[in-house]
Amino acid sequence: MPLVKKGAIAADAYLHVGDDAEIPVDGAALIPAARFLANAEALAKRNGPTGVIWPNNRDLDDLVPYLDGLSVVALVFPTFRDGRAYSQARLLRERYGYKGELRATGQVLRDQFVLMLRAGFDSFEVKKQADAEAFAATVKRYTVFYQPTGDGRITALHRRMQARHCANAG
Amino acid sequence: MYAYDEMDRTLVNERVSEFRDQVKRRLSGELTEDEFKMLRLMNGVYLQLHAYMLRVAIPYGTLSAPQLRKMAHVARKYDRGYGHFTTRQNIQFNWIKLSDLPDALEDLASVGIHAMQTSGNCVRNVTTDQWAGVAPGEVEDPRIWAELLRQYSTMHPEFTYLPRKFKIAITASDHDRAAIKVHDIGLRILNNEAGETGFEVLVGGGLGRTPFIGKVIKPFVHGRDILSYVESILRVYNQYGRRDNIYKARIKILVHELGIEKFAAEVEEEWQVTRESALQLDDEVVADIRARFRYPGYEALSDTPDELTAASADPQFTRWLKNSVAAHQQKGYAIVTLSLKPIGGPPGDATAEQMDAIADLAEKYSFGEIRVGHEQNLALPNVAKRDLPALWRQLDKLGLATPNVNLITDIIACPGLDYCSLANARAIPIAQELTRRFANHDLADMIGRLHINISGCINACGHHHVGHIGILGVEKNGEEFYQITIGGRADEGAVVGTLIGPAVPYDDVANVIEDIVESYLALRARPDELFVQTVERLGVEPFKERVYATR
Numbered sequence: 001m002p003l004v005k006k007g008a009i010a011a012d013a014y015l016h017v018g019d020d021a022e023i024p025v026d027g028a029a030l031i032p033a034a035r036f037l038a039n040a041e042a043l044a045k046r047n048g049p050t051g052v053i054w055p056n057n058r059d060l061d062d063l064v065p066y067l068d069g070l071s072v073v074a075l076v077f078p079t080f081r082d083g084r085a086y087s088q089a090r091l092l093r094e095r096y097g098y099k100g101e102l103r104a105t106g107q108v109l110r111d112q113f114v115l116m117l118r119a120g121f122d123s124f125e126v127k128k129q130a131d132a133e134a135f136a137a138t139v140k141r142y143t144v145f146y147q148p149t150g151d152g153r154i155t156a157l158h159r160r161m162q163a164r165h166c167a168n169a170g
Numbered sequence: 171m172y173a174y175d176e177m178d179r180t181l182v183n184e185r186v187s188e189f190r191d192q193v194k195r196r197l198s199g200e201l202t203e204d205e206f207k208m209l210r211l212m213n214g215v216y217l218q219l220h221a222y223m224l225r226v227a228i229p230y231g232t233l234s235a236p237q238l239r240k241m242a243h244v245a246r247k248y249d250r251g252y253g254h255f256t257t258r259q260n261i262q263f264n265w266i267k268l269s270d271l272p273d274a275l276e277d278l279a280s281v282g283i284h285a286m287q288t289s290g291n292c293v294r295n296v297t298t299d300q301w302a303g304v305a306p307g308e309v310e311d312p313r314i315w316a317e318l319l320r321q322y323s324t325m326h327p328e329f330t331y332l333p334r335k336f337k338i339a340i341t342a343s344d345h346d347r348a349a350i351k352v353h354d355i356g357l358r359i360l361n362n363e364a365g366e367t368g369f370e371v372l373v374g375g376g377l378g379r380t381p382f383i384g385k386v387i388k389p390f391v392h393g394r395d396i397l398s399y400v401e402s403i404l405r406v407y408n409q410y411g412r413r414d415n416i417y418k419a420r421i422k423i424l425v426h427e428l429g430i431e432k433f434a435a436e437v438e439e440e441w442q443v444t445r446e447s448a449l450q451l452d453d454e455v456v457a458d459i460r461a462r463f464r465y466p467g468y469e470a471l472s473d474t475p476d477e478l479t480a481a482s483a484d485p486q487f488t489r490w491l492k493n494s495v496a497a498h499q500q501k502g503y504a505i506v507t508l509s510l511k512p513i514g515g516p517p518g519d520a521t522a523e524q525m526d527a528i529a530d531l532a533e534k535y536s537f538g539e540i541r542v543g544h545e546q547n548l549a550l551p552n553v554a555k556r557d558l559p560a561l562w563r564q565l566d567k568l569g570l571a572t573p574n575v576n577l578i579t580d581i582i583a584c585p586g587l588d589y590c591s592l593a594n595a596r597a598i599p600i601a602q603e604l605t606r607r608f609a610n611h612d613l614a615d616m617i618g619r620l621h622i623n624i625s626g627c628i629n630a631c632g633h634h635h636v637g638h639i640g641i642l643g644v645e646k647n648g649e650e651f652y653q654i655t656i657g658g659r660a661d662e663g664a665v666v667g668t669l670i671g672p673a674v675p676y677d678d679v680a681n682v683i684e685d686i687v688e689s690y691l692a693l694r695a696r697p698d699e700l701f702v703q704t705v706e707r708l709g710v711e712p713f714k715e716r717v718y719a720t721r
């Protein structure tokens with residue numbers, strides 16, 4: 001699956017470690033949640049960035065203590081209809097202050113990019129190559145946003161207020 | 171009326187352009203039907219028995235004359251010349267070609283109408299009292315809050331892929347015309363002791379396979395906190411709502427399985443963290459939305475104009491006046507309900523010609539405003555009493571003055587087998603037959619307020635559970651049968667009706683309903699004891715005996 005990062009198609013630097021494979025001591029590795037939690041102390045000593053693949057039905061409380069040491073958190077959309085990871089993303093960004101890469105994986109289509117960006121994702125394992133290529137155009141599709149999220153965009157409500165203040169001042 | 175500004179318009183146009191692209195990708199095969207399905211549903215597009223159906227939102231049931239005219243245009247240009255008003259403050263077009271859909275949506279967008287989130291597992295069109303802002307005894311106009319919630323929930327980045335669809339309804343009156351107790355979240359506006367505006371919040375109501383009446387989760391949430399409180403409910407639901415079984419995915423099941431106390435505690439914990447967030451509304455923001463609702467410039471008029479006195483000699487007119495005209499907040503004005511339930515007609519249908527004519531009448535007599543109610547009728551909310559006789563004559567010519575509002579022939583019915591791919595049985599022809607049986611207005615008048623609700627399957631689109639008489643189509647060995655419930659209601663005293671016995675075949679439904687009504691007339695304590703009150707007092711037994719004694 002193509003990866004979109006910082007708005008462009010990028011090579012995935014991370015080795016996706018399976019459930020049985022050995023976890024490499026060097027280099028960037030993306031590790032399933034259960035294995036990560038089981039080996040958290042040892043993994044903290046690895047040479048190289050460590051990421052975790054966090055399922056959408058696992059409590060984030062278990063992850064929070066390790067956030068500082070993680071360079072990627074990959075959240076999962078098992079189907080595009082299952083939106084739990086949107087909540088997880090917002091909580092990681094807005095409540096727990098996670099600053100690293102937040103990756104959307106699974107059934108990711110261009111039609112969800114805008115929502116995912118707004119929820120706090122900044123990298124995307126996209127299902128279709130054409131969608132990945134359309135990223136830059138797709139995310140420009142919307143210019144008006146009604147609700148505040150951690151992405152910091154000004155909502156329509158507040159833009160109206162600003163406009164009124166300016167009009168009154170001028 | 172809420173006036174769209176440039177930002178609202180831009181968003182709707184951006185949505186249309188996105189959908190145009192999605193349709194193009196579907197037609198070229200780039201999107202599979204499975205992928206497209208979730209995208210089209212969120213734009214109100216269903217694939218029905220015969221064709222694509224478009225469901226268009228009528229936020230809080232308020233329409234302007236140009237908006238209604240545009241619906242007539244869509245009906246004429248892309249459909250077969252009519253539209254169908256539903257129980258969810260929507261209009262549905264049943265015969266639109268996929269390739270025409272983006273154009274139809276673009277036409278609607280030109281008057282600030284959209285189909286966003288009228289389906290799919292997101293927060294649906296927020297509904298409210300169809301008499302909002304004009305009915306006497308309101309705490310305040312609930313549409314201001316409905317609009318705030320509409321904006322908040324439109325394209326919500328976190329809650330567009332919930333476990334299941336999510337419906338919010340608001341009322342600001344003691345008499346609940348918005349059926350808030352059968353919604354996922356029901357909001358009742360009230361003032362606290364300090365005179366501040368807030369909400370009693372109910373959660374977990376809903377019909378369908380497992381009907382529930384909503385439970386109070388919090389007796390008072392201040393207006394400034396309503397968005398964060400709703401967000402907290404949605405977040406708990408998004409995380410813990412079931413996704414393994416679509417019949418158990420609604421919030422009502424989560425609330426039921428956890429128990430309301432435990433669910434409320436989860437929400438409270440979440441809310442304590444979010445209430446101080448950017449979602450908190452300040453007075454200025456609310457005032458800003460309120461200022462964008464335009465209200466009519468009412469005149470000081472007499473409550474007993476000469477025109478009305480003169481027309482009262484005509485018994486046809488007085489019958490309609492008594493049945494279809496309701497009191498208004500403003501002296502000299504009235505609320506007029508337009509019955510979309512002509513004898514023998516499909517409930518809720520309006521032709522393009524009728525829609526155009528209603529738009530004209532709204533401009534002439536109701537400050538250009540039209541309302542859509544969940545009983546599938548329309549209303550003109552601001553009619554000067556002196557104009558009532560003239561308005562009545564014109565409505566009568568259009569077939570919109572049937573004096574049956576709230577009477578036995580004012581039936582709610584889902585499309586059933588005539589259109590719906592999920593149906594087990596016909597619903598519309600049952601409604602048509604019943605309106606013929608009870609066509610006599612004197613009889614209907616004597617029976618009094620009696621709501622019959624019909625659904626073609628257990629999904630309960632016709633709200634059969636909360637009909638005073640509910641009729642549910644089921645299938646047995648390839649034949650249509652109907653289960654009858656009685657005693658349900660959808661207002662402030664909402665209850666789910668009780669089944670009276672085994673299902674009856676299609677041909678017998680109208681007879682059974684006649685038997686029930688005859689029993690009621692014999693059993694009622696006084697002429698003004700309503701059917702539901704008689705059922706409440708006596709239970710279902712006497713009705714059951716009468717219906718099954720000879721069958």
Ligand code: HEM
Nearest residue numbers: 256257258352376377378583584585589590592629630631
């Ligand atoms: C014609 C195509 C339609 C389809 C395929 C359809 C489908 C459905 C389904 C699957 C449900 C059940 C959801 C659930 O509660 O789990 C439902 C519920 C509902 N539908 Fe429809 N529907 C259609 C038309 C209508 C119409 C015409 C109306 C209004 C007259 C309507 C109003 C409702 C309402 C109010 C509910 C909610 C019941 C509740 O509160 O749980 N639907 N619909």
Ligand code: SF4
Nearest residue numbers: 584590593626627631
């Ligand atoms: S109740 Fe059933 S038959 Fe009627 S519209 Fe809903 S899904 Fe279709």
